[in-house]
Amino acid sequence: MQSQTKSATKKILVVYFSHSGNTRVIAEQIKNATGGDIFEIQPVKDYPSDYNAVVDQAKKEITANYKPALKTRVKNIELYDVIFVGSPNWWSTIAPPVATFLSGYNLEGKTIIPFITHEGSRMGHSVSDIKKLCPKSNVLEGLPIRGSNVKSAKPDVEKWLKEIKMKK
Ligand SMILES: Cc1cc2nc3c(=O)[nH]c(=O)nc-3n(C[C@H](O)[C@H](O)[C@H](O)COP(=O)(O)O)c2cc1C
DSSP, X not given: OTTSOHHHHSOEEEEEOOSSSHHHHHHHHHHHHHTOEEEEOOBSSOOOSSHHHHHHHHHHHHHTTOOOOXXXXXXXXXXXXXXXXXXXXXXXXXXXXXXXXXXXXOOTTOEEEEEEEESSSTTTTHHHHHHHHOTTSEEOOOEEEEGGGGGGOHHHHHHHHHHTTOOO
Protein backbone atom coordinates (compact mmCIF):
# COMPACT_ATOMS: atom_id res chain seq x y z
CA MET A 1 0.00 0.00 0.00
CA GLN A 2 2.74 2.45 -0.92
CA SER A 3 0.31 5.12 -2.09
CA GLN A 4 -1.22 5.47 1.37
CA THR A 5 -0.13 8.43 3.41
CA LYS A 6 1.17 7.88 6.91
CA SER A 7 -2.03 9.21 8.44
CA ALA A 8 -4.00 6.51 6.69
CA THR A 9 -1.98 3.79 8.34
CA LYS A 10 -0.96 5.26 11.68
CA LYS A 11 -3.28 5.88 14.59
CA ILE A 12 -3.13 9.50 15.72
CA LEU A 13 -3.91 11.15 19.06
CA VAL A 14 -3.97 14.92 19.54
CA VAL A 15 -3.25 15.83 23.17
CA TYR A 16 -3.27 19.41 24.43
CA PHE A 17 -3.39 21.72 27.40
CA SER A 18 -4.84 25.22 26.97
CA HIS A 19 -5.25 27.90 29.63
CA SER A 20 -6.86 30.67 27.58
CA GLY A 21 -8.10 28.74 24.53
CA ASN A 22 -5.49 29.36 21.81
CA THR A 23 -3.86 25.93 21.88
CA ARG A 24 -7.32 24.32 21.85
CA VAL A 25 -8.11 26.03 18.52
CA ILE A 26 -4.97 24.54 16.93
CA ALA A 27 -5.64 21.12 18.49
CA GLU A 28 -9.10 21.08 16.86
CA GLN A 29 -7.60 22.08 13.51
CA ILE A 30 -5.07 19.22 13.74
CA LYS A 31 -7.75 16.74 14.82
CA ASN A 32 -9.97 17.69 11.88
CA ALA A 33 -7.16 17.58 9.31
CA THR A 34 -5.65 14.28 10.49
CA GLY A 35 -8.78 12.40 11.58
CA GLY A 36 -7.10 11.66 14.91
CA ASP A 37 -8.64 11.34 18.35
CA ILE A 38 -8.37 14.25 20.78
CA PHE A 39 -7.63 14.46 24.52
CA GLU A 40 -7.52 17.56 26.71
CA ILE A 41 -4.95 17.59 29.53
CA GLN A 42 -6.73 19.00 32.59
CA PRO A 43 -5.00 19.63 35.90
CA VAL A 44 -6.97 18.68 39.02
CA LYS A 45 -6.55 22.26 40.24
CA ASP A 46 -7.33 24.94 37.67
CA TYR A 47 -4.81 27.72 37.13
CA PRO A 48 -5.97 31.21 38.10
CA SER A 49 -7.57 33.20 35.31
CA ASP A 50 -5.85 36.43 36.43
CA TYR A 51 -2.84 36.92 34.11
CA ASN A 52 -0.31 38.05 36.71
CA ALA A 53 -1.35 35.26 39.08
CA VAL A 54 -0.91 32.52 36.48
CA VAL A 55 2.39 34.00 35.30
CA ASP A 56 3.73 33.93 38.89
CA GLN A 57 2.42 30.43 39.60
CA ALA A 58 3.81 29.08 36.32
CA LYS A 59 7.25 30.54 37.05
CA LYS A 60 7.32 28.90 40.49
CA GLU A 61 6.15 25.53 39.16
CA ILE A 62 8.59 25.49 36.24
CA THR A 63 11.52 26.51 38.46
CA ALA A 64 10.65 23.72 40.91
CA ASN A 65 10.09 21.18 38.10
CA TYR A 66 6.64 20.65 39.64
CA LYS A 67 4.27 18.26 37.90
CA PRO A 68 0.62 18.92 38.84
CA ALA A 69 -1.82 16.02 39.14
CA LEU A 70 -4.18 15.53 36.18
CA LYS A 71 -7.92 14.78 36.22
CA THR A 72 -8.06 11.99 33.66
CA ARG A 73 -5.89 9.52 31.76
CA VAL A 74 -5.88 8.36 28.14
CA LYS A 75 -7.23 4.84 27.92
CA ASN A 76 -5.27 2.50 25.65
CA ILE A 77 -2.42 4.84 24.80
CA GLU A 78 -0.64 1.81 23.38
CA LEU A 79 -3.01 1.94 20.38
CA TYR A 80 -1.50 5.22 19.13
CA ASP A 81 1.59 5.52 16.90
CA VAL A 82 1.64 9.31 16.61
CA ILE A 83 0.90 11.78 19.41
CA PHE A 84 0.59 15.48 18.65
CA VAL A 85 1.33 17.35 21.89
CA GLY A 86 0.07 20.92 22.24
CA SER A 87 0.97 23.48 24.86
CA PRO A 88 1.10 27.21 25.33
CA ASN A 89 4.65 28.50 25.63
CA TRP A 90 5.00 29.25 29.36
CA TRP A 91 8.32 30.83 30.28
CA SER A 92 9.88 29.40 27.09
CA THR A 93 8.85 25.82 27.79
CA ILE A 94 5.78 23.56 27.94
CA ALA A 95 3.17 24.16 30.65
CA PRO A 96 3.62 21.92 33.73
CA PRO A 97 0.47 19.79 33.08
CA VAL A 98 1.98 18.79 29.72
CA ALA A 99 5.17 17.71 31.51
CA THR A 100 2.99 15.61 33.87
CA PHE A 101 1.29 14.02 30.87
CA LEU A 102 4.54 13.14 29.08
CA SER A 103 6.02 11.64 32.27
CA GLY A 104 2.96 9.52 32.98
CA TYR A 105 2.98 7.04 30.09
CA ASN A 106 5.34 4.69 28.31
CA LEU A 107 5.78 6.53 24.99
CA GLU A 108 8.70 4.42 23.78
CA GLY A 109 8.82 4.10 19.99
CA LYS A 110 6.01 6.61 19.41
CA THR A 111 6.32 9.71 17.25
CA ILE A 112 5.71 12.88 19.28
CA ILE A 113 4.86 16.03 17.31
CA PRO A 114 4.83 19.23 19.38
CA PHE A 115 2.73 22.30 18.58
CA ILE A 116 3.19 25.41 20.66
CA THR A 117 1.24 28.65 20.77
CA HIS A 118 3.22 31.66 21.94
CA GLU A 119 3.46 35.44 21.88
CA GLY A 120 6.96 35.81 20.43
CA SER A 121 9.23 33.09 21.88
CA ARG A 122 8.01 30.49 19.34
CA MET A 123 8.93 26.97 20.58
CA GLY A 124 11.39 28.31 23.22
CA HIS A 125 13.20 25.21 24.49
CA SER A 126 10.03 23.10 24.47
CA VAL A 127 11.38 20.54 22.01
CA SER A 128 14.55 19.76 23.96
CA ASP A 129 12.50 19.63 27.18
CA ILE A 130 10.05 17.17 25.58
CA LYS A 131 12.99 15.06 24.37
CA LYS A 132 14.30 14.87 27.94
CA LEU A 133 10.87 13.68 29.16
CA CYS A 134 10.48 11.20 26.26
CA PRO A 135 14.01 9.89 25.60
CA LYS A 136 12.78 6.79 23.77
CA SER A 137 10.32 8.57 21.46
CA ASN A 138 10.89 10.09 18.05
CA VAL A 139 10.28 13.78 18.82
CA LEU A 140 9.82 15.96 15.71
CA GLU A 141 10.62 19.68 15.53
CA GLY A 142 6.94 20.67 15.58
CA LEU A 143 5.07 23.87 14.79
CA PRO A 144 5.01 27.26 16.57
CA ILE A 145 1.86 29.38 16.08
CA ARG A 146 1.34 32.88 17.42
CA GLY A 147 -1.51 32.74 19.95
CA SER A 148 -3.17 35.87 18.63
CA ASN A 149 -3.27 34.32 15.10
CA VAL A 150 -4.82 30.93 15.87
CA LYS A 151 -8.17 31.62 14.20
CA SER A 152 -6.49 32.29 10.83
CA ALA A 153 -3.81 29.59 11.21
CA LYS A 154 -5.73 26.77 9.49
CA PRO A 155 -3.98 27.06 6.07
CA ASP A 156 -0.52 27.07 7.73
CA VAL A 157 -1.46 24.13 9.96
CA GLU A 158 -2.77 22.13 6.98
CA LYS A 159 0.31 22.94 4.87
CA TRP A 160 2.56 21.76 7.69
CA LEU A 161 0.54 18.54 8.17
CA LYS A 162 0.84 17.85 4.45
CA GLU A 163 4.62 18.37 4.58
CA ILE A 164 5.01 15.91 7.45
CA LYS A 165 2.58 13.49 5.73
CA MET A 166 -0.01 13.56 8.49
CA LYS A 167 -2.94 15.08 6.58
CA LYS A 168 -5.77 12.62 5.94
C1 LIG B 1 2.12 31.81 32.45
C2 LIG B 1 2.36 32.31 31.05
C3 LIG B 1 3.67 32.38 30.58
C4 LIG B 1 3.91 32.77 29.25
N1 LIG B 1 5.20 32.80 28.80
C5 LIG B 1 5.43 33.10 27.50
C6 LIG B 1 6.77 33.10 26.97
O1 LIG B 1 7.76 32.84 27.69
N2 LIG B 1 6.93 33.39 25.66
C7 LIG B 1 5.88 33.69 24.83
O2 LIG B 1 6.11 33.92 23.64
N3 LIG B 1 4.60 33.68 25.30
C8 LIG B 1 4.35 33.41 26.60
N4 LIG B 1 3.06 33.42 27.07
C9 LIG B 1 1.94 33.66 26.13
C10 LIG B 1 1.26 32.34 25.74
O3 LIG B 1 2.22 31.39 25.30
C11 LIG B 1 0.25 32.53 24.61
O4 LIG B 1 -0.67 33.52 24.94
C12 LIG B 1 -0.47 31.21 24.29
O5 LIG B 1 -1.06 31.29 23.02
C13 LIG B 1 -1.55 30.85 25.31
O6 LIG B 1 -2.13 29.62 24.94
P1 LIG B 1 -3.54 29.11 25.55
O7 LIG B 1 -4.58 30.16 25.16
O8 LIG B 1 -3.78 27.81 24.88
O9 LIG B 1 -3.39 29.00 27.02
C14 LIG B 1 2.81 33.10 28.39
C15 LIG B 1 1.51 33.07 28.91
C16 LIG B 1 1.28 32.70 30.23
C17 LIG B 1 -0.12 32.65 30.76
